[in-house]
Amino acid sequence: MDRIAITGGAQLNGVIPVSGAKNSAIKLMAASLLTDEPLRLTNMPRLADTRFLGKLLTRLGVSVTESDGPDGQQTILHAPEITSGFAPYDLVRQMRASFNVLGPLVARSGQAKVSLPGGCTIGARPVDLHLQALEALGAKIDLHEGYVYAQAPRGLKGAEISFPIVSVGATEHAMLAAVLADGVTVIRNAACEPELVDLQECLNAMGAKVEGAGTPTVTITGVARLKGATHSVIPDRIEMGTYAVAAAMAGGEVRLTNARPELIESLSVKLEEAGATVVRTEDGVIVKRNGSRLNAVDIETAPFPGFATDLQAQFMALMTTANGESHIRETIFENRFMHAPELMRLGADISVHGGEARVRGVAQLEGAEVMATDLRASVSLVIAGLVARGETVVSRIYHLDRGFERLEEKLGACGAQVRRIKGDGEPEL
Known part of the structure; x- marks a missing residue:
């Protein structure tokens, strides 16, 4: 099992x-199930999670090709036909978001058998809202073992879906299913995260008719079929925010590029309140701290x-x-304070x-051996x-590899003393 060592x-x-x-x-990768034409995604991260989903999609009939294209890292996904509607537990359990293949499978082929994703270390995160949305669209849902x-052998039907609480995953799932439904679907109390807007833009490039993503009401007019498209994945606001915090923590000056500053505005305001300098640029932010101690912020x-x-x-x-x-x-x-004891x-x-x-x-932290408990905590x-x-050694960093691409390389290029210690093999997630 690999570890990461940092000398502070x-x-x-x-x-x-x-x-x-x-x-x-x-979620964009899951959209490839909705068309028999190739979907080309650019600005694609290379992560454990994208590999997990690619493995599942391949089982369902999608060819997944990763390469370096003219627009950087790209993935081309092509599902000329759905060869299987079965998503087994051993694959779905590795990443909860893979459950979102259910809606596209039912929308395109009329049936699917997908494992429930199981528990999660940071909370229950049930899929009730996902299933309620699919039932509203006319799918017959049975839970067994x-x-x-x-099943929706005659296709899904447009419907009114009103979520009792805001759920990013359920909103995305409903959008993925409704684009091929017959009629108009209105999703109320929808999540407003930027990733919803990104999904809308990709689906519309494929020929869907989706409006309102990024607001509490999303309207989808179903179409008979979707086509292939090319779409650039939105910059990762969590990675952007993470490195902004790292720069404020360590001091110095870091320029974050290929990003959109408005995606982390709430964080930038708090960093400035704490005493760091944040400069918004056209393609990201510059975070600076001159070495003075930051102030506590709620x-x-x-x-x-x-x-x-x-x-x-x-x-x-x-x-x-x-x-x-x-x-x-x-x-x-x-349960999202598990990093506190570490x-x-x-x-x-x-x-x-x-x-x-x-x-x-406190005035000074001291290096020690610590253990990652989930992706963001790590x-x-x-x-x-x-x-x-001194030296801090973080174990169980397979969590890190799920969501941060080339972390040691990116921090090391800015002067951090960080290295990966190779282990005997990665654990099965």
Whole structure:
């Protein structure tokens, strides 16, 4: 099992290009099931999660070809026919988002058998809303022995879908299914994240008729078939925010490129409030800190455009050495403070009470062996290690490989002392 070792104390200075968004790419890959023509996705990240989904799509009849094209990293997905509607547990359990193949399979071929995704370390994240949306569209849903059996032999029908709570995954799933439904579908209380807009743009390039993504109401007029298209994946706002926090933590000056500053505005405001300098540019941001100690700042996670839950762990790491006491309130997921005990191993002063963590800044963190518990928590430990005295070694970094592309290379190019320690093999996820 690989580990990452960080020797703290080096400032970060340089340029970090931001990769395509993982959370968008995996839903765009699922859209390839909706057409018998090739879908070409550019600005594609190369991650464990995209490989997992590619493996599942291949089983369903999609050819998946990765290459370096004229627009950078690209993936071409082509499903001339659906050869199987069965998504087994051993593949779906490796990544929850792979459950979103269910809707496209039913929309195109009229039936599917897809494993329930199982538990999650940061909360239950049930798929009830996904299934309710498909039922509203006319699919017959049966649950048996851990699998969802969905059938719509006469095709899906447009419907009114009103979610009782905001769900990014369920909104995306409903959009993927409704584009081939007969009639008009209206999704109310839809999630408004930028990845929804990216999905809309890709589907419309394929010939769909989707309006309103990025607002609470999405309207989809179903079409008989979709065609192939070329689409560039949106920049990864979580990766962008992570490196912005890393720059503020370590000090120095880092320019983040190939990105959109408006995607992390809620974070940028908090970084400025803490004392870092954030300069918005045409293709990203510049984050600077001159070495002075940051000030403690309170945050509360919220759906976009609020403070992203996927940046909460990173910001907590930043606050561990800030001057004063900060309060971090998590409103999206339960169990998302599992990184706190690991940060405390580095000398952080953190106390957790329910959905709120209190962080009292300390003058110095000390390197130690720590363990990643989930994707975002793992990178928070790397960020803390950038300033910890001595060496910090993070184990179970397969979590990191799920969502961060070439992390050691990108940080190392800016002066960080970070290296990967190869193990005897990666664990099965």
